[in-house]
Amino acid sequence: MQFLIIPLLLNFNLMLKPLLKHFKTIKSILLHQLSQEMTKKWILICLFVFVASKGLFAIGNDTAIYPKLDISYLKSYYYDTKEFVVSPAKWKKKQWIEFGTVTAAGILAYTQDEKIQKYFVNHQSETASNLSKYIFEPFGNGKGTCVVIGNLYATGWLLKDKRLAGTSLTAAKAFGISSVGALIIKQLTHRHRPYQDDIPDHANWDGPFSSIEYTSFPSGHSTAAFSLATVFAMEYSSTIWVPVLAFTLATGTAVSRLYDNKHWASDVVIGSALGFVTGRFMWKQSKKNGKKKFAVIPNVGLDHANVAIIIRVGEP
Numbered sequence: 343m344q345f346l347i348i349p350l351l352l353n354f355n356l357m358l359k360p361l362l363k364h365f366k367t368i369k370s371i372l373l374h375q376l377s378q379e380m381t382k383k384w385i386l387i388c389l390f391v392f393v394a395s396k397g398l399f400a401i402g403n404d405t406a407i408y409p410k411l412d413i414s415y416l417k418s419y420y421y422d423t424k425e426f427v428v429s430p431a432k433w434k435k436k437q438w439i440e441f442g443t444v445t446a447a448g449i450l451a452y453t454q455d456e457k458i459q460k461y462f463v464n465h466q467s468e469t470a471s472n473l474s475k476y477i478f479e480p481f482g483n484g485k486g487t488c489v490v491i492g493n494l495y496a497t498g499w500l501l502k503d504k505r506l507a508g509t510s511l512t513a514a515k516a517f518g519i520s521s522v523g524a525l526i527i528k529q530l531t532h533r534h535r536p537y538q539d540d541i542p543d544h545a546n547w548d549g550p551f552s553s554i555e556y557t558s559f560p561s562g563h564s565t566a567a568f569s570l571a572t573v574f575a576m577e578y579s580s581t582i583w584v585p586v587l588a589f590t591l592a593t594g595t596a597v598s599r600l601y602d603n604k605h606w607a608s609d610v611v612i613g614s615a616l617g618f619v620t621g622r623f624m625w626k627q628s629k630k631n632g633k634k635k636f637a638v639i640p641n642v643g644l645d646h647a648n649v650a651i652i653i654r655v656g657e658p
Contacts, residue, residue: 451607452544470601487517491570516569516572533548560610
């Protein structure tokens with residue numbers, strides 16, 4: 343068999359030689375026919391590829407800049423808080439419908455506060471108590487929230503994951519601003535918690551300038567948990583387990599406040615809504631602030647090669 347293959351290969355080689363000779367001739371003619379303009383175009387394309395490979399161009403999602411722990415980030419607390427406070431003046435039909443829906447949910451919960459409170463008091467279990475004590479309550483108690491955010495930021499910083507580190511900073515901002523908002527509302531309303539009266543009364547509101555011990559409305563734990571969860575859920579929305587895990591923890595935290603008899607249902611509904619709205623707003627602001635102020639985007643095709651220069655003008 344080997345003796346048959348060798349002659350065939352030799353003959354095949356002899357047949358290819360004339361073809362290769364003609365191919366070289368055709369190739370030489372084609373190269374000479376390339377115009378000077380075409381040569382420049384391909385040189386330009388090669389230059390674009392080289393520069394883009396060095397990361398000097400902002401292409402696609404790479405134009406996003408995530409927050410960094412610097413002066414600009416600290417300043418954004420002022421700018422974003424101001425935008426958040428005045429945002430209702432810019433609301434359109436969709437936002438007013440959302441506001442109406444949350445208000446209606448809060449009113450409905452208020453009418454059922456005492457029934458829901460009695461239900462949870464009468465349905466206690468060791469497993470649920472442990473989940474509340476060791477997982478859900480710490481997630482929204484402020485200290486635990488800071489630990490979660492701090493660990494996520496440290497992980498992003500150590501792994502040079504700008505997205506994780508930046509999202510953690512946005513979550514920290516949402517948590518801080520929403521918590522301050524919740525604290526202000528607490529001091530204006532001074533609502534009694536279910537366990538603070540011999541006979542729990544959901545209609546016991548002392549209003550401003552009264553004892554600071556009555557701070558039931560809204561639920562600070564729910565606010566903190568949902569502000570953190572919403573930022574990460576929106577940033578990693580394409581990774582399905584992140585929103586599921588984030589909102590499971592936030593919902594568990596909110597329900598644990600009812601289970602532990604620390605809040606009324608209406609406290610939890612409004613607190614959760616406040617956290618969600620703040621987290622969503624701060625995430626959107628981070629995307630708005632994160633657009634590059636100056637970007638060069640190449641546009642290369644077979645018959646064209648050009649660049650687009652984008653300059654964004656706005657608040658620092």
